[in-house]
Amino acid sequence: MAIRRALISVSDKTGIVEFATELAKQGVQIISTGGTQKLLKEQGVPVIGISEVTGFPEIMDGRVKTLHPAVHSGLLAVRDNEEHQAQMKELGLDYIDLVVVNLYPFAATIAKPDVTYAEAIENIDIGGPTMLRSAAKNHAFVTVVVDAQDYSQVLEEIRSSGDTTLETRKRLAAKVFRHTAAYDSLISNYLSGQTGEVFPEKYTVTYEKIQELRYGENPHQKAAFYREPLALGGNITTAEKLHGKELSYNNINDANAALQIIQEFEEPAVVAVKHMNPCGVGIGETILHAYQKAFEADPVSIFGGIIAANRAIDEATARQMHEIFLEIIIAPEFTPEAREILQQKKNLRLLKLGEIRKDGKETFNITTIEGGMLIQEADRHRIGEDDLKVVSERKPTDEELKQLLFAWKVVKHVKSNAILLAADNMTVGVGAGQMNRVGAAKIAIEQAGDKARGAVLASDAFFPMGDTLELAAKAGITAVIQPGGSIRDEESIRVANENGIAMIMTGVRHFKH
Structure with a gap:
């Protein structure tokens, strides 16, 4: 069964002109909406508007355009069901074989510090998730693409056989449901926060994969590293690795433990961590002085440890750090001279944090247990005299x-x-x-x-x-x-x-x- 008609409607237009151009070369009719339709026309891609399919104009500032039987019948019809075929023919409807949709940028919208409630609500996509879910449900017949990374494989299969394989359609459908679930999770958590519901009756979270890890806590355990979609800067998930080999599962845990401790201090401070416990912590007038204190605290355990500092690592501090074996050094910044010294050790990881935040939005700790999870407020309590x-x-x-x-x-x-x-x-x-x-x-x-x-x-x-x-x-x-x-x-x-x-x-x- 060849792909004859495609519906394309994207907010993120990365690569869409090239993709649509190639689809047109393969004889695929392209249906589009709003800004996507305008862009494709301007770039000379043959395209028809959604209103030509539905017989109904886009209305309410584009809020209602694809929520129409002519669209969803074309997506949901079971192609080898004779009754469905008869209904499609009787109503003069046609199938849609390929859907390319990505959603209004809700995450980027609510990440803006000055976002208004009305602006956030306006960026909740309705038609997009509905089309994606319809197409993904009917993946036995319909190809659905939500990620520009998949454009090349879809095109390769269409060039080869005119259609995609069932295996590809299953994989893409699974990605769609992950995508819409994550999207809904962000919306529900935002609205729960707006209404002050701390522990709602249903608790959903979503994370984005940074990388797969070589292994977990032990070599026989598989592992991966994820971050929150709205993670603020100044933490391990957003740190820039300036040098050294990839982080391991245990490295990440230890680095996070070191960062949590260093956040406690205003004065120059250095923390050394082993197995998620501090083995040496020092404060001083300079970061060099603080490091010397942390080293003196336990010169044995610091060997092979993770170091976190709350000031830039300078040349003098780097020279002393270079004298021992360290796994990771975490700091807001490294001077050029410090980097030159520390990068002589090819496996030493240098993580640049930028600003170290003390007001992180990560308000809750989540711990999984067999069959469930525990959630609690993070322990951010601080005392004064x-x-x-x-x-x-x-x-x-x-x-x-x-x-x-x-x-x-x-x-x-x-x-x-x-x-x-x-x-x-x-x-x-x-x-x-x-x-x-x-x-x-x-x-x-x-x-x-x-x-x-x-x-x-x-x-x-x-x-x-x-x-x-x-x-x-x-x-x-x-x-x-x-x-x-x-x-x-x-x-x-x-x-x-x-x-x-x-x-x-x-x-x-x-x-x-």
Whole structure:
């Protein structure tokens, strides 16, 4: 069955003139609408208007033009059904064999910072999705194209046999339904946001594939990397890779973890991450100073780690980074001198973020479970000095308070149960992901060694009893920050007071599983 008639109506006109020109050369009659029809005529492509097919003018500013039986009968008629054939003949209707449609740019419209509600609504396509769905449903007979990337294959098959293969039509139909589902998802989420529905009865999300990955968390697992259609800049999905091999699944997870931590800081800061936990974080007057602090925090674990910085990487910092093996360096920018130094290592990935956003629109975290998913607001809570409650007899010194606030910014990003020690504007011990809080404290204190004496301690959740404070006192820790809220808070307060430890409660827990 040859393709004789095609209906073309596209918002994105990339490649459409060349495609339509070749269709016409193959003897295909082209029907078109509005701006597409005008463009094709101007380029000398033989085309008839949709009104010549429907016998009805395009009305209501083009809102109603293809929603007509003459169009949808031509798309939905089952070609080997005798009753359908008879009805088509009786009504003087003709088949449409090829549909080429892409939709009003709803995503691009709502991405504009000054978009109005009326403008967004006006860019909801009705006729386009309807034609696409009709043609895709009837893909046994109708070819439907929604992506300019498919023009060449469709033309190649038409040149070869006059028609497309069923296998191609199935593939294109599946792509259409993915496309319209994603389109509807964007619309429903936009309208839900406008009406303030945070957790609607149906929750749909859509993502666009960036690339397939070599494998997932382990080599036997397949994986791919996707981003939100409206993702803002300043994150891993939009970062520009300046140098190095492709990112792996684990690289992306670690890089995202590093970025989430670096977003906490205004002053020059550097974060080193291994297995999605910070192994070293430092702040300083310059990015070089911050890097030196992050390196000193754990010079063993930083080897093979992921580094994130919130300032441009300069020549001096690059020279020191070049001395060790790193997987990735993430920064807003790299100076030309820094790039020249770091690019000497062919596998080292350099990711340029541009502006590091602290107001990302990614408001929710989604976690899949067997048979379903969990969704929650992202943990973007930040505290200031006014939120702190001193519960010990001794108040923290100004320096201790500075270190406690630094430690609190980092511990919220450590896997629970989490204990973190800090001193001199850097982490000195991290106990992550333990089954009990005492175990996490032991790991952090052991890692810190002599640096534990005079350090401060942050805990992501309350102490269920006083044993963690007893360990802290023996190690020489002088101040503690924790949420509080345990029925045995008084026991921890008593231990703190007995050992001269200043203790602050925040009233906020930061579990991270």
